Amino acid sequence: xxxxxxxxxxxxxxxxxxxxxxxxxxxxxxxxxxxxxxxxxxxxxxxxxxxxxxxxxxxxxxxxxxx
Numbered sequence: 001x002x003x004x005x006x007x008x009x010x011x012x013x014x015x016x017x018x019x020x021x022x023x024x025x026x027x028x029x030x031x032x033x034x035x036x037x038x039x040x041x042x043x044x045x046x047x048x049x050x051x052x053x054x055x056x057x058x059x060x061x062x063x064x065x066x067x
Contacts (some may be wrong), residue, residue, distance in 0.1 A: 001040055002058060006031055018042050020058070 007015045009027075015030030016038035017025040024042050049056045 021045055
């Protein structure tokens, strides 16, 4: 599971971050908007890693190869 951490800025914006994926951070005007944006960014980051042959332990149990 990827843990999303939230913080609220002084100007009212929300920051959502997934610390286990460096650089995956997003702002939103609401907590829900920040969450949606960071989830999309996390999926794009994981897809990029897979595409470039990197090991992605975050999704290791997600796929099962059928016989």
